[in-house]
Amino acid sequence: MGLSILGLSRFQFAMTTIYHFFFIPVSIGLALAVAIMETMYAVNKKLVYxxxxxxxxxxxLLSFAVGVVTGIIQEFQFGMNWSNYSRFMGDIFGAPLAIEALLAFFMESxxxxxxxxxxxxxxxxxxxxxxxxTWLGSTLSAIWILAANSFMQHPTGFEINKATGHVRLRSFMDVVANPQxxxxxxxxxxxxxxxxGMIILGMSAFAMLHKRTQQHDGDKVFFTKSIRFGAVVALVxxxxxxxxxxxxxxFIIEDQPMKFAATEAIYNDTSDPAPWAVVSLINEEDKTANSIEIPYMLSLLSYHSTSGSVKGMNTVNKELHEQYDAKFGKDMNYYVPVTTLFWSFRFMALSAAIAGLASILALWFTRKGKDxxxxxxxxxxIMGACTFVPFIGTTGGWLITELGRYPWIVYGLLTIADGVSPTATVPSLLFTNIVYFLLFLLLGAVMIFYSRRVLYQGPDGEGELPAGKARAAERTSPVSAQSTGSVSGNAGGTERSVALS
Structure with missing residues (x-):
């Protein structure tokens, strides 16, 4: 992409959205886990829950607060770097994003x-x-954000305003019922x-490696219970x-065949049945891929059958030119970043496999009577390191979803190049890229620092404190078994992750 307005705009939005999306799954997942924990306490009255x-x-609360800050930064970019896109999509985005803010976020906050x-x-x-x-509000928020993003992947319920050339909402129900x-x-x-689940499992494993946990039987019980709980949630x-x-x-096989073929590095139509590439050496310039393959496997994965071929990118490229040359011209490049999509898909799938395996091992080694x-x-x-595995998987999924839509920002309607703000400049984009990057480093450091501090203070909030403060914390700790005080924190705002890059 280079130091161009388009390249820097795409990089900035990708950086912001990836970082923002680190915290959205954490917030939704932990909110559900905490809700289950508190419900279990309400039912059986066991103080450990x-x-x-x-x-x-x-x-x-920490993840929610950081997610809100990064979401606000992300929203600025619609006006800063993507004003043409905002004008084109304003009528469609208005309804779902208004509902997200007025209903889902209001409930959540x-x-x-x-x-x-x-x-x-x-x-x-x-x-x-x-x-x-709170969890329901976050989940509803995700629905409305995904409704807007799904329109970009598979436009439905619209018509073109002949006066402006922009999309206009024709059927709100069609937007909501979008199969994507x-x-x-x-x-x-x-x-x-x-x-x-993996956050709870992994952080609990780190806590059990800490000398405080090893010296306190109460902490051992607490974090062992947390590991088992996190393992069940993560496995499910x-x-x-x-x-x-x-x-x-x-759905993608039929709707976005170029994206699917890229995740498997298929340039030419496969044989029937189709083999699956475990690893592949990809040359995007020559449009070739040398792969280690497993026979039949891609047909099984794609069609749940031992037969069926997969259309290659070369064939799909010809079809897209036939379909869109009249509107976008013959010089359009419809090939997506194959290497990125190929490995992103495998890292995404591998992250789920690792999470499942780590959960099974955790449950086995903490089973009753054999802890x-x-x-x-x-x-x-290893389990502590698995804390970071889901972030690799969710980032891989985001890259597949968004880069696989190239060259469109709205599939078949608006190209990425046409969505950039006409007033953006290279110096301003360089400056904001640097500022955002440093800000994200700071936010990440703050998140890690306070999460580590909470973790090593233990469930009673008294670890790594001087003796006098520890005794005071025991009397006033909001997480002690005797306390009915409140857990404090600051959070607010909305979390939007409609991706452009």
Whole structure:
């Protein structure tokens, strides 16, 4: 892309959206996990679940707050760098984004505040409803954001305004019923569930490696319980995210064949049955790929059958030229970034497999009567490292979704090049890229610092503190078993992740 207005605009939005999307699955996944924890306490009155809800609720609040900040930065770019796109899409985006702000975000922001500050004002069952409503608000927000993004992937319910050349909403219900939306939404939500579970599992493993946890039986019990809980949540999320991803793939094969062929590095039509490339050396300039293949496997994955060929990118490119040359000209390049999509797909699939395997191992080594996980420091280190695995998977999924749409910002209607702001300049984009990058580094450092601090203070909030402060914290800690105080934090704003790059 180089130092051009288009290249820098795309890089900036990609950087902002990827970083923002680090925190959205964490917020949704942890909100659900905390809601389940508090509900379990309300049902069986075991204090360990109250401690878990309050402790992991702190991590949830941190991720939510950082996600809000990055979401606000992302929104600025619609006007800064993509004003032509905003004008083109304004009528379509207006309805779902207004509903997201007025309904979903209002619910989310209201009930997260109520939940934070009313631990001692409501019965456990009533208080648990607040975090469930917070999670519901986040989930509804995801639906409306994905509705807008799905239009960019598969436009429905629109007509072209002949006076302006912009899209105009014809049927709101068609936008909501977009088949792309209802295939993407389950995949995103279950990936968020997997992410939340892996955060709990991985951070608990790091805590069990800490000397404080090893010296306190109460902390061992707490983090062992958290590991088992996180493992169950992550395993469920990984299994269902994989199933939902398969359903989405079936749709993409027909709707965006160039994207699908790129994820498998297929330039020429395959044989029938189609082999699956485990690894591939791709030459995008010569449009060739040398692969290690497993016979029949791609037909099984694509069509759930031992027969069926897959259309290659060369064939799809010819079809797209035949379809769009009259509108966009014969010089359009319809080939997507093949190498990026090929490996992004494999990293995404591998992340789900690793999450599932780590969850099974965690459950096995913490099973009743055979709790030996503390004896295997190497396994705890591996599980701790798995904290970061979901971020690799979700980033890979985002890259597939957005880069696979190239060269369009709205599929078949508006190119990426035509969506850039006419007033943007290279110096201004360089400056804002540097500023955003440094800001994201700062936000990431703050998130890691406070998450680590919360983790190593332990469930009673007294670790790594001087003795006097530790005793004071024990009397006033919001996460102690005796306390009914509130968990404090600051969060607000909305989380929007409609991607352009």
């Amino acid at each position: 109250l401690k878990m809800a309050k402790f992991w609720g702190k991590i949830f 209201t009930f997260i505040g109520v939940w934070m500050f009313t631990w001692d004002r409501f019965k456990p069952g009533v208080h648990a409803i607040f975090i469930w409503l 939306l209802w295939r993407a939404f389950p995949h995103v939500i279950f990936a968020a569930v997997m992410t939340g 999320g990984a299994v269902f995210a994989t199933g939902a991803g398969d359903l989405q793939t079936q 030996t996980l503390m004896n295997y420091r190497w396994l705890l280190w």
